[in-house]
Amino acid sequence: MARMRKKKNLIPRTLACADHYFDDPKANKGNWRSACNMPEGCQLFVEIGCGKGMFSEKMAQKYPDVCYVAIEREPSCCLLAMERAKNADLKNLFFIRGDATEMLEFFDKEEVDRIFINFCDPWTRQNKPKRRLTYRAFLDMYREVMRKGGQIHFKTDNDPLFDFTLEELAASGWEATCVTRDLHHSEWDSDNIRTEFETKYAEQGIPIKSTVAKMLEK
Ligand SMILES: C[S@@+](CC[C@H](N)C(=O)[O-])C[C@H]1O[C@@H](n2cnc3c(N)ncnc32)[C@H](O)[C@@H]1O
Structure with a gap:
């Protein structure tokens, strides 16, 4: 994948989005809902690799009562995603400028309700x-x-990755439901929000593969 060029004025533009990120996101571990001024009982959705944030913005709009946290390790992409959140004045959308390999340092045990991994x-x-x-x-x-009842929502254009994912889920205590190799012509499309990459692949006629994996008992 081509790397995005560094954005002009990255630092001042990032600072202007201060309501949507935390300087030390690891300090929020176990405490995300209150750190984000969201009710303690609300659901916490986490998106990994949000890119330019089109999906994050639409999800936060669709689920205003959900605390939505998107992780993106590429600073220029994360900036564009944060600017979307700022321009849309979304009070429930926050970003971690960091790497998902550090997941256990960002979130505590049983803190998250859903994880989204797109493309x-x-x-x-x-x-x-x-x-x-x-x-x-x-x-x-x-x-x-x-948390109990947790789900991973996964979408890809890539057949080998999809096959691999279904195998890994089965081997790791997850039940793959809503499995489709052509999401846009499936019964689940009516509820689907397209990502930037998804839009691009759909225009090229590439079928989108997806599943909702449910966590079996711990
Ligand atoms: C192919 S793009 C897809 C972007 C978006 N999800 C979409 O569907 O349009 C993958 C994104 O994931 C980010 N990414 C990849 N690995 C990551 C990781 N370990 N932690 C955080 N972000 C990651 C990349 O920087 C890139 O922006």
Whole structure:
């Protein structure tokens, strides 16, 4: 994937989005809802690799009572996503400018209700399965931070990555439901929010693969 060029005025533009990120997100571990001024009983959704944040913005709009936290490690992408949140004046959308490998430092046990992973890097050409965000070590981390009834919502354009993900889920105590290899022509599309990459792949006629994985008992 082509790397995004560093944005002009990255620092002042980032500072202007201060309501949507935390200088030390690890300090919020176990405390995200109150840190985000959201009710203690609300659900916490986490998106990994939000890119430019179109999906994050629409999800936060669709679920105003949910505390929505998006993780993005590329500063220029994260900036664009934060600017979307600011421009839309969303009070429930926050960002972690960081890496999902540090998940256990960001979130406490049983703090998260849902995780969204959309069009993550497949690492197929380089054959590096352990770097895939659905490798079993990642799934075990997600389990650790999930509340009972937790779900992972996963979408990809990539068949080998989808097959790999279904295998890893089955091996790691997750039940893959709503499995489809053509989301846009499935019964689940009416509820679907498209991401930037999803829109691009759909325009190219590439079918989107997706599943909602449910956590089996811990
Ligand atoms: C292919 S893009 C997809 C962006 C968006 N989800 C979409 O569907 O349009 C993958 C994004 O995930 C981010 N990413 C990849 N690995 C990550 C990680 N370990 N932690 C946080 N972000 C990550 C990348 O920087 C990139 O912005």
